Amino acid sequence: MQSFQFYSPNYLEDALKYIADRKQTCRTLAGGTDLIPMLKKEEIRPDYLLNINEVGELKGVEDLDNQVRIGATTTFTEMIESETLNRFFPLLVNAAASVGGPQIRNRGTIGGNVITNGPCADVLPGIVALDGQLELQSKQDGRRLVSVADVLVTAYETSIRSDELLTGILIQKPVQGTKSGFEKLGRRNAMAKARLNLSIALRQDPNGTISAVSIVPGAVMPVAVRMNDVESMLLGRKPTPVLIQAAADKLVEVVVNTAGIRWSSEYKVPVLKNIFKRVMWRVLAEDPQ
Amino acid sequence: MTETIGKTKLTFTVNGRETEVLVDPSWTLLRVLRESLGLTGTKRGCEEGDCGLCTVIMEDRAVDSCLVMALQAQGKTVETIEGMGHEHALHPLQKAFIEEGAVQCGFCTPGMIMSSEALLRQNTHPTVEEIKVGLSGNLCRCTGYTKIFKAVAKGSESGGRL
Ligand SMILES: Cc1cc2nc3c(=O)[nH]c(=O)nc-3n(C[C@H](O)[C@H](O)[C@H](O)COP(=O)(O)OP(=O)(O)OC[C@H]3O[C@@H](n4cnc5c(N)ncnc54)[C@H](O)[C@@H]3O)c2cc1C
């Protein structure tokens, strides 16, 4: 590994100043589970490494008035152990619990999952499903909020600037009655990076009509994105086997159209349909929060 | 903290002892443990987080030391297999591994013991399912895992570290 200068500030202000002065020649290091393998293979050769793990402002889950803020360097393990997340966003807790093995969950962070923007990310699709916002900060512009869906350009690429840090993820607390589900299929070994995952959140009227729904499959699209066409089929309707089957067909159609025809010949088509129907029915059967 | 250029001082606690060592910022914690401190009980395998051979406990949690930069351990507490027990006073988990026949070639054992220890600190009486999850970041090519899971269950009954 090529050497670099290493900086580990305790305060956000110092971190922001450091990258503002260095931009492209500097890389941000959080849990290192994505970055350190890249450094070893010399796929990247930064002159400076900014370790953000000691910056207090980036850590932990905060219960704000009507939203929850997850600090960028909150680890998957900390997410799993957070009472606030268990209460409001079990979807994210389940997604975090599905990541790697314990060693990866103890180091890997939610911020790293977003910025890497890998097609196989497990937690990022959940953030997209919940319409999360990213809190970005830079020395030049201070703080700005952007919708997570707006910065995911394509696999492994975001539109976040090189002088910006992701400082937190903000998510509106769910409206009463919201239910959610997550499922991941991988190799049997828990270390498998996701091959396929699905995040769903929805609400129903007292009479059963679906009044809000958000569906994000992972590891099948170039980036995590809500399946608007499938969602609109379900909105305002009561769930029936015929409707859910039609939605499953639609989901696969959208994915095949986007990800290309080769994809359709793989085993993933029937698997995606089944996982969708299974998670949908499970969430529908659940009592609302 | 100031920026570090070239070799720099890393001060951390290793197996209960305050330790100071000069490191290059590009070194991993694994390299410092093995090469600077001679703690070769921690094994080197895939170097990318897949095998768990390099597992140590940092701040009470299992981590792959190949995926931690040495300077990220600044001021932290690190425990390796050398801190668990020794020939004449085995740690209960080490004893259980031997008694259950959970050691064949032994290459995965230090990492397995560190992951097991970290698990038992969070969960004093894990179920088999919880043990499987707790050790899912550690690969073993020899044993087929069953004896390892049994050993951890036994280690927890005999008190583990309790
Ligand atoms: C063995 C193994 C198994 C894995 N299994 C899974 C899995 O099952 N599911 C899954 O989703 N992922 C998995 N991963 C990938 C990885 O653990 C996750 O993507 C994790 O979220 C990365 O976070 P990190 O803190 O380690 O990021 P780092 O490696 O520190 O950083 C990743 C990238 O984000 C940038 N960055 C990090 N934080 C910030 C910030 N706050 N602001 C700006 N830029 C930032 C870095 O510069 C870098 O480009 C696995 C990785 C390994 C090695």
Ligand code: FES
């Ligand atoms: S050597 Fe660290 S996980 Fe394989």
Ligand code: FES
């Ligand atoms: S005993 Fe040989 S790898 Fe586990």
